[in-house]
Amino acid sequence: MKRNYKITPVEMSFGTTFKVEVWNKYGMKREVYERNVMDASRVIYDYWEDEDKEYGKMKSLSKAIRECQKIDIESGILTGNCDGLD
Numbered sequence: 764m765k766r767n768y769k770i771t772p773v774e775m776s777f778g779t780t781f782k783v784e785v786w787n788k789y790g791m792k793r794e795v796y797e798r799n800v801m802d803a804s805r806v807i808y809d810y811w812e813d814e815d816k817e818y819g820k821m822k823s824l825s826k827a828i829r830e831c832q833k834i835d836i837e838s839g840i841l842t843g844n845c846d847g848l849d
Contacts, residue, residue: 764790768807770800783807787814791821 768785773796781803784794793810797803810817835841 764788766811770803770807785810787811787817789814789818789821791817 764786766786766788768783771782771784772779773782781797781800782794783797783803783806784792785807786792787810791814793806795806797806832841
């Protein structure tokens with residue numbers, strides 16, 4: 764996956780704000796709104812700088828969720844509904 768970003772000016776009742784969409788090398792996306800282009804650029808820089816740490820957090824979270832689901836299945840809490848709201 765390639766890094767990418769998009770900064771789009773958005774007119775609001777209080778003036779122009781900037782929608783920032785940024786993707787890191789893992790394909791993870793962040794979307795925020797900033798008041799100026801410099802702040803928008805800082806969001807992109809910071810997101811890319813921390814991308815390995817963020818990916819590690821997401822991997823840990825995913826692993827924890829899978830382990831919880833396994834425990835729920837083994838204990839009979841989950842019945843197999845596709846929405847997971849058993």
